[in-house]
Amino acid sequence: MGHDDAELLSRRDAAFGAGAPLFYDEPLHFVRSEGVYLYDQAGRGYIDLYNNVPCVGHCHPKVVEAITRQVGVLNVHSRYLHESAIELAERLIALHAPQIETMLFTCSATEANETALRMAKYLTGRKGIVCTNKTYHGNSDLVSHLSLVGTVQPESAHVHAFPFPDSYRPLEPGLTGEALCEAYLEKLTDAIKRFEMSGVGFAGLIMCSIFANEGLPDIPDGFMARATDIVHKAGGLVIADEVQAGYARTGCWWGYELNDFAPDIVVMGKPMGNGVPLAALGTGRSLMEMFRAKTRYFNTFAATPLQAVAGLAVLDVIEEEGLLDHVASLGGRLKAALQERQSASPRIGDVRGSGLFLGVEIIKPDGGREPDRERARWLSNRLKDLGFLTANAGAYENMVKIRPPLVFNEQHAQSFLEAWDTAISGFDF
Amino acid sequence: MGHDDAELLSRRDAAFGAGAPLFYDEPLHFVRSEGVYLYDQAGRGYIDLYNNVPCVGHCHPKVVEAITRQVGVLNVHSRYLHESAIELAERLIALHAPQIETMLFTCSATEANETALRMAKYLTGRKGIVCTNKTYHGNSDLVSHLSLVGTVQPESAHVHAFPFPDSYRPLEPGLTGEALCEAYLEKLTDAIKRFEMSGVGFAGLIMCSIFANEGLPDIPDGFMARATDIVHKAGGLVIADEVQAGYARTGCWWGYELNDFAPDIVVMGKPMGNGVPLAALGTGRSLMEMFRAKTRYFNTFAATPLQAVAGLAVLDVIEEEGLLDHVASLGGRLKAALQERQSASPRIGDVRGSGLFLGVEIIKPDGGREPDRERARWLSNRLKDLGFLTANAGAYENMVKIRPPLVFNEQHAQSFLEAWDTAISGFDF
Numbered sequence: 001m002g003h004d005d006a007e008l009l010s011r012r013d014a015a016f017g018a019g020a021p022l023f024y025d026e027p028l029h030f031v032r033s034e035g036v037y038l039y040d041q042a043g044r045g046y047i048d049l050y051n052n053v054p055c056v057g058h059c060h061p062k063v064v065e066a067i068t069r070q071v072g073v074l075n076v077h078s079r080y081l082h083e084s085a086i087e088l089a090e091r092l093i094a095l096h097a098p099q100i101e102t103m104l105f106t107c108s109a110t111e112a113n114e115t116a117l118r119m120a121k122y123l124t125g126r127k128g129i130v131c132t133n134k135t136y137h138g139n140s141d142l143v144s145h146l147s148l149v150g151t152v153q154p155e156s157a158h159v160h161a162f163p164f165p166d167s168y169r170p171l172e173p174g175l176t177g178e179a180l181c182e183a184y185l186e187k188l189t190d191a192i193k194r195f196e197m198s199g200v201g202f203a204g205l206i207m208c209s210i211f212a213n214e215g216l217p218d219i220p221d222g223f224m225a226r227a228t229d230i231v232h233k234a235g236g237l238v239i240a241d242e243v244q245a246g247y248a249r250t251g252c253w254w255g256y257e258l259n260d261f262a263p264d265i266v267v268m269g270k271p272m273g274n275g276v277p278l279a280a281l282g283t284g285r286s287l288m289e290m291f292r293a294k295t296r297y298f299n300t301f302a303a304t305p306l307q308a309v310a311g312l313a314v315l316d317v318i319e320e321e322g323l324l325d326h327v328a329s330l331g332g333r334l335k336a337a338l339q340e341r342q343s344a345s346p347r348i349g350d351v352r353g354s355g356l357f358l359g360v361e362i363i364k365p366d367g368g369r370e371p372d373r374e375r376a377r378w379l380s381n382r383l384k385d386l387g388f389l390t391a392n393a394g395a396y397e398n399m400v401k402i403r404p405p406l407v408f409n410e411q412h413a414q415s416f417l418e419a420w421d422t423a424i425s426g427f428d429f
Numbered sequence: 430m431g432h433d434d435a436e437l438l439s440r441r442d443a444a445f446g447a448g449a450p451l452f453y454d455e456p457l458h459f460v461r462s463e464g465v466y467l468y469d470q471a472g473r474g475y476i477d478l479y480n481n482v483p484c485v486g487h488c489h490p491k492v493v494e495a496i497t498r499q500v501g502v503l504n505v506h507s508r509y510l511h512e513s514a515i516e517l518a519e520r521l522i523a524l525h526a527p528q529i530e531t532m533l534f535t536c537s538a539t540e541a542n543e544t545a546l547r548m549a550k551y552l553t554g555r556k557g558i559v560c561t562n563k564t565y566h567g568n569s570d571l572v573s574h575l576s577l578v579g580t581v582q583p584e585s586a587h588v589h590a591f592p593f594p595d596s597y598r599p600l601e602p603g604l605t606g607e608a609l610c611e612a613y614l615e616k617l618t619d620a621i622k623r624f625e626m627s628g629v630g631f632a633g634l635i636m637c638s639i640f641a642n643e644g645l646p647d648i649p650d651g652f653m654a655r656a657t658d659i660v661h662k663a664g665g666l667v668i669a670d671e672v673q674a675g676y677a678r679t680g681c682w683w684g685y686e687l688n689d690f691a692p693d694i695v696v697m698g699k700p701m702g703n704g705v706p707l708a709a710l711g712t713g714r715s716l717m718e719m720f721r722a723k724t725r726y727f728n729t730f731a732a733t734p735l736q737a738v739a740g741l742a743v744l745d746v747i748e749e750e751g752l753l754d755h756v757a758s759l760g761g762r763l764k765a766a767l768q769e770r771q772s773a774s775p776r777i778g779d780v781r782g783s784g785l786f787l788g789v790e791i792i793k794p795d796g797g798r799e800p801d802r803e804r805a806r807w808l809s810n811r812l813k814d815l816g817f818l819t820a821n822a823g824a825y826e827n828m829v830k831i832r833p834p835l836v837f838n839e840q841h842a843q844s845f846l847e848a849w850d851t852a853i854s855g856f857d858f
Contacts, residue, residue, distance in 0.1 A: 008510055015518035016732075017531040017714055019721030021508050029510035033503045053506065053729065064501045072493045074462045075704035077482065079450050081437055081458035089444035102446040107536040107706040108730055114569045139726055140543045142570040270729060275504035277536045277706040277730035285446055292448030297568055300482065300699060301537055301706035303445075 004041070005029050023391065025381050033058035036408050038389065047412055049404040050389045052357075055247055055271030056317040057407040063274045066313035067306065075306040078105075079298070084308035091315050092268070092282060095253055100266055100282040102289075105303040109243040109269025110138030112281040116206065116265045117142055119283065119291050120237040126201025130191045130236075132164035134214045134395040137206060137241055146206065160194055162187040164395070166217040168350050168361070169369060181220035188227055192234045204237035209255025209263075212244035215361075215394025216353040224261035237287075238262075243269035243279075244357070248318055248406060251328030251355030258354055271406075276310040277301070323406045331355035334402075334413045341420065347375065347429050352399075356408060359399040362392075365428075371396035379423060386419045433470070434458050452820065454810050462487030465837050467818065476841055478833040479818045481786075484676055484700030485746040486836040492703045495742035496735065504735040507534075508727070513737035520744050521697070521711060524682055529695055531717040534732040538672040538698025538708040539567030545635065545694045545710055546571055548720050549666040555630025559620045559665075561593035563643045563824040566635060566670055575635065589623055591616040593824070595646040597779050597790070598798060610649035617656055621663045633666035638684025638692075641673035644790075644823025645782040653690035666716075667691075672698035672708075673786070677747055677835060680757030680784030687783055700835075705739040706730070752835045760784035763831075763842050770849065776804065776858050781828075785837060788828040791821075794857075800825035808852060815848045 001009070008029065012020065028046070032039040035057040038046045048058070056063065070084075078085060089103035106112045121127055133150040137143045147153060150161030163171060165184040170176065175183055188205070195202040205227065211217050228238050240263035245255025247268070252258040254266070264287070269279035279302075291297065301307075318324065335351060335358055342348040342360075349363035362376040363369050376392035379400055383390050393401040404412070430438070437458065441449065457475070461468040464486040467475045477487070485492065499513075507514060518532035535541045550556055562579040566572045576582060579590030592600060594613040599605065604612055617634070624631040634656065640646050657667045669692035674684025676697070681687040683695070693716070698708035708731075720726065730736075747753065764780060764787055771777040771789075778792035791805040792798050805821035808829055812819050822830040833841070 005510060008512060008515065011519070012510065012515050015515050015522065015532060017533070017717030017721055019718055019725075020533075020732075021725055021727050022510070023508045027508075027510050030503060030505060031511070033505060038503075038505065038509075051505065054504070058505070059501050059503070061501075067500050068497045071496050071704075072488050072490075074459060074467075075483070075488070076459060076462060076467065076480065079452045079456075080467075081434060081441065081451070081456050082460070083437060086437065086441050086444050090440070093444065103444060104446070104449075108540065108728065110728075111537065111539065111569065118570055118573075139724070139728055140540065140569050140571065141547055144547075144724070275500075275730075275733065275735060277736075288446030289448055292446055295568070295573070296448075296450055298450050299537065299539075299568055301704075303449075304704065306704060307706075 001026050024384050028384070036405050036412055044387070046384070046387050046389050047415060048389050049402050049408070049416060050391055051405060052244060052249065052403050053270045054274050055406050056274055056314055056321070056323070057405045060274060060317055062317050063310055063313040066309040067276065070305050070309040075304055077300055078303035082305055084305050084312060085303040088308045088311045091312065092280065096266065096282055097256070097262060099262060099264065099284055101285045102283060104281045104288065104297065105307070106279045106281065106299050107277045107301045108138070109241070109267055109279040110140050110143055111299065112267040112269060112279045113137045113143045113206070113241065114140050115281050115297070116239045116267050117204070119265060119287055120204035120239065122291060122294055123237065123287055124201065124203045124235060126195070126203045127158045128195030128200045128202045129159050130188065130202070130205045131159065131161055132207060132211065132214055133161040134164055135208065136213045157198065157200055160191040162191045164211050164214040164217060165219045165223045166214070167220055168218060177220065181223050181226070184220065184223060185226055185230060189230055192230070192236070202234050202236045204239055205231045206239040206241060208241045208243070209245040209259055210250060210354070210357070212357070213393070215396070215399045216357065216359045218352055219259060224256070224259045228261045228263070237264040239265045239267065241267050243267060247271040248324045248327050249355055249357050249403070251324065251331055253324065272314065273307055273310040274314050276307055278307040278311050318406065321407070327355040327406055330408070330410060330413060331358065334358060337417050345424070345429050347372065356404055356406060358402040359394060360402070362398045362400065371398035373397045376400055382423045383419060386423055388416050388419045430455050453813050457813070465834050465841055473816070475813070475816050475818050476844060477818050478831050478837070478845060479820055480834060481673060481678065481832050482699045483703050484835050485703055485743055485750070485752070486834045489703060489746055491746050492739055492742040495738040496705065499734050499738040504733055506729055507732035511734055513734045513741060514732040517737045517740045520741065521709065525695065525711055526685070526691060528691060528693065528713055529711040530714045531712060533710045533717065533726065534736070535708045535710065535728050536706045536730045537567070538670070538696055539569050539572055540728065541696045541698060541708045541710040542566045542572045542635070542670065543569050544720075544726070545668045545696050546633070548694060548712065548716055549633035549668065551720060551723055552666065552716055553630065553632045553664060555624070555632045556587045557589065557624030557629045557631045558587060559589050559591060559617065559631070559634045561636060561640065561643055562590040563593055564637065565642045586627065586629055589620040591620045593640050593643040593646060594648045594652045595643070596649055597647060606649065610652050610655070613649065613652060614655055614659060618659055621659070621665070631663050631665045633668055634660045635668040635670060637670045637672070638674040638688055639679060639783070639786070641786070642822070644825070644828045645786065645788045647781055648688060653685070653688045657690045657692070666693040668694045668696065670696050672696060676700040677753045677756050678784055678786050678832070680753070680760055682753065701743065702736055702739040703743050705736055707736040707740050747835065750836070756784040756835055759837070759839060759842060760787065763787060766846050774853070774858050776801065785833055785835060787831040788823060789831070791827045791829060800827035802826045805829055811852045812848060815852055817845050817848045
């Protein structure tokens, strides 16, 4: 790290307070970006395999143009009539399953998840929320009570956890297929029953549709639909957090399509505005109107023309550039190439994920599938030094997380694979 | 309302769900804005006396230019180093009282208020929050428990209310001055004591520094400083919500300067980005670092270059255009002109506020100071028909709320006063 960066870091600690999170052992200082490239002060370009917010690429000209045009014309709250936020809601509704009939816009997915949990509580008149034991849904009070609950954070009267479904490290050794699926469903049922027994009552289940923070596990067949069924029979709502799963990321438009279940509420966030703060909640008409009548919900900065035109431009680009098909096919080839590397290395335990959201499990090489967080961290730092941005993540922080902007192409993928081979060559891998 | 607007309204109800709030009996449909003007589809200009978000004027060229430049260069989260958000934090810290040493950025003031309440709870290890009985601090679960608590919404185990200090409709008839101040302080002390007795314990007091939603009451002399003292002696924190009070609005930079108290945490929001979602929390270094260490707080869309350059441009404009002095002097003249009208009308009970945030109390003309919500509502609709945007607000919704962009000038004020006279002429007022 040069002198200038050391000085900036010290100004940052002074202004934000020490402890504001930064990536990598030596942080990166970016000054410019374009497509899948981020450039540092020295002009060095890094290929971005991490960021899902700039989903159609950093500074996509079409999004830039839409923002530039709108910001000089009108940007005002939603208690006056204007058209673009309505149009964005209509476009999103058309992309969703039929039960998603209406939209509520917020600035962040934290706000949208807050709203989803409040809706579930109001509709059911009960307070118990179930989530997985390795999840993260946002940074507010209510939502942060879900973070890593039952593992790092204790369960509370209103939040119970069940172990996320995982075929690679199953609940009990040797369990597979149907038996494994049932074992996880039983844990979910237990969590619900504990609310019924405590008198808190069960309001709903919230889950990322692909369990991204949990580490993109291979979910036992049928789990999601059967879990949905269990939740509905217990009188609760299913909230699908599509913040990471959605927007063509997996090669499907939504994670709940990929994993075949029908949520009652969907929450969208990160990629929606390509960097403009924009998130949304979708649900059925009657629940939305009940919530609106009860709360008169209003969000000053949400559903504005600025956010809406950014959101519309993102949808246009995904459609015009055929990114949904692109993601599915390139993602498949990239996964296959990583699986080849897996078969050559005892340190790669698994390659998981779909589309352009892949995870490579780094494990101890003794065959016991023991997560090797330190080695994963080393690898993501080393890939960074070679000009490729990934991170180590997942329930055990031992997964190299690959989640580039959707415009990441074949050439970028080839360069990344070469960098991967360079990164590990000469090391015991 | 024309055919096109009726159709748009019906699309809006379909897409958002019926009940998404709209202003005025007949909503306005805007397509363009500039300075203090909002224009409808027919090209008719309305003078904006309501919106504090576009604080340096709708589509201010300097803000537009900053956004336009940045959005094509870099817009990425804060886990990489970049400079502009650090600079914005430094600028804000320099504008604040000495105890405000660090900043945490969020997308909305709801998120910042959430964070402030969590900080107070973590620092004290206690959970009880006191607020006024006619307040609003945001739309999340925790923060919405403060809305109109003790009046519309019942108190909860963790939220107690005290009646907001008000010299116009005092706690007990006839109480004034020092005695009135003490009566309100006693109510605050009671609210704190109830937490101590219930075992919940007292974490902090949150209040808008000028009690904007309460109706900009004339606060008994010394109340704010003495309330701060009571809170500190009880081991709690004082959180100043500067979302409406701050940013030169009252002719002071911050509401806590105007009302002379020293908060431990400040929350800023609406005017910060002139329409770009941007909010912040400021506090002392040790509390900030404790919170960061405990939570590893991160906010995807916050502290980005896009938000930061908008925030910096707003500060530049306020400084370059001398808006602080402008607001103080024009606000004083406007208030005096409204007070002249008060002395001519038994229906105007009071004119309150500072700078460019004024409230005109509409009452029944029988001398009993009975709020006349319907007449206030009628007046703001009538002013709208004449091309001037206000609202009826305050604890009794009988206050015509005047809160224009800070670039509202002498000529706009003259036109507004003429419109006011026209609005009431021929009516019993």
